[in-house]
Amino acid sequence: MHINEITAQLEMTIVSGDSKTEVLGAYTSDLLSDVMAHANEGDVLITIQAHRNAVAVASHVDIPAVIVCNDRPVPDEMLEAGNEHGIAICTTPLSQYEVSGRLYTLFAKEP
Amino acid sequence: MSTIPINPEESPSFISELIYQLKIKDAMSTRLITASRTDTLRTVQEQMKEHKITGVPIVQGTRLLGIVSMDDIIRALNDGTIDEKVDVAMSRQLIVLEEEMPLAFGVSYMDKYRFGRFPVLNKDKELVGIITSRDILIALLVEFNKEAEAREQEPQGPPDDAQIRREFAVKKFDFEHAGKPTSEFKKELKGLGLAPRLLRRIAVASYEIEMNQVVHSDGGTIAMKVTPGTVEIVAIDNGPGIPDVQQALEEGYSTATEWVRSLGFGAGMGLPNAKRSADEFEITSSEQGTTVRCRFELATEEGA
Numbered sequence: 001m002h003i004n005e006i007t008a009q010l011e012m013t014i015v016s017g018d019s020k021t022e023v024l025g026a027y028t029s030d031l032l033s034d035v036m037a038h039a040n041e042g043d044v045l046i047t048i049q050a051h052r053n054a055v056a057v058a059s060h061v062d063i064p065a066v067i068v069c070n071d072r073p074v075p076d077e078m079l080e081a082g083n084e085h086g087i088a089i090c091t092t093p094l095s096q097y098e099v100s101g102r103l104y105t106l107f108a109k110e111p
Numbered sequence: 112m113s114t115i116p117i118n119p120e121e122s123p124s125f126i127s128e129l130i131y132q133l134k135i136k137d138a139m140s141t142r143l144i145t146a147s148r149t150d151t152l153r154t155v156q157e158q159m160k161e162h163k164i165t166g167v168p169i170v171q172g173t174r175l176l177g178i179v180s181m182d183d184i185i186r187a188l189n190d191g192t193i194d195e196k197v198d199v200a201m202s203r204q205l206i207v208l209e210e211e212m213p214l215a216f217g218v219s220y221m222d223k224y225r226f227g228r229f230p231v232l233n234k235d236k237e238l239v240g241i242i243t244s245r246d247i248l249i250a251l252l253v254e255f256n257k258e259a260e261a262r263e264q265e266p267q268g269p270p271d272d273a274q275i276r277r278e279f280a281v282k283k284f285d286f287e288h289a290g291k292p293t294s295e296f297k298k299e300l301k302g303l304g305l306a307p308r309l310l311r312r313i314a315v316a317s318y319e320i321e322m323n324q325v326v327h328s329d330g331g332t333i334a335m336k337v338t339p340g341t342v343e344i345v346a347i348d349n350g351p352g353i354p355d356v357q358q359a360l361e362e363g364y365s366t367a368t369e370w371v372r373s374l375g376f377g378a379g380m381g382l383p384n385a386k387r388s389a390d391e392f393e394i395t396s397s398e399q400g401t402t403v404r405c406r407f408e409l410a411t412e413e414g415a
Contacts, residue, residue, distance in 0.1 A: 030375050031375055031378040031380065032322075032374075032375040032376055033319060033376070033378055033380035033381050033384050034378065034380060035375075036315045036318065036319065036384060037315070037380060037384050037387070041307065041311065047375070049374065049375040051286070051374060052286075052287070052290075053286055053289060053290060053322075053374060053375070053376070054375065056289065056290030056291075056293070056294070056318070057290070057318065057375075059290075059294060059297075060290070060293055060294075060297065060311070060314035060315060060317075060318050061311055061314065061315065062307070062311065077287070085294070
């Protein structure tokens, strides 16, 4: 699914990047090494890590989008990094638990 | 053997260096067979026969007056002048070399003048030796031998067949630029058409050991070397070293500070991640620094 199709359900705003970015699954973690070890290519990253290194990690393992939870402010340098690597950045007031749960349901409904 | 098959311009650099390093005096023969101007040509002919030489310098003391060659003797035999003094038959138009000249001069003189031998003078114009193409070849062979032996003694490092080599400096706590080297490596490898899964493994290992330097070391370098069939990522830092490498390789063990952890690093997964991702993993550490080497085989990956 494309991230612009799930903004309402996840109460999220796409703050930078392509709104048509396609995600194939999701991985939830705030430990970046854990993300690198276990996230799959095409997963959206659900995290509270709002800094450029989270984007770097995403790019290394081909994560196309990052959802920053709990309305954590996204610094400009993170947006820049997102643009540089072609990774969409979204924010939401929801917690990682909420986002993960809702997204899990959405993926489960996918044909 | 009147010419030497060496062209100073087109020879391998080792030979052209050698013929400029060596001097005429290193190759010339100092065992001089000479005659005086009052000797007869027959005397010279006997000298040639006895010493198996083809030319005899004619001297007065150490001063070179001329040279009598085999050709001169043959002519004298023909003309019936063999019992006359050398004075009448010797060549006085002499091409000489100086002992301090590079051997390259000798090589080019041999080609240019087509003489079998050249008298060698010192800077005081005294005759000190004679040089033939044979002397030059022997001197070169001796030097080749010395060089070959010296090269055998040298510690043999693995031959450097790197096709691509990239290196970046990594600074302590420089989270801002962290990940850039890995991005560059990945970009480069992507261009080579590596399989996505392999690319990911390399990126993970590279980023982990890079972050390890950022978080724990006093700074260092991270490098990628691509050779036919392998990719190698090597991180070398300047200390302070890992006290217990085995422990550092255990998942969950970390010495990272709170604020490093708050960034999502320092969970004790870095080195284990890198190790798991690499086909070969090697770490050495002392107080002087830590070296982490991750190797990847290109052939083992499906679709690579």
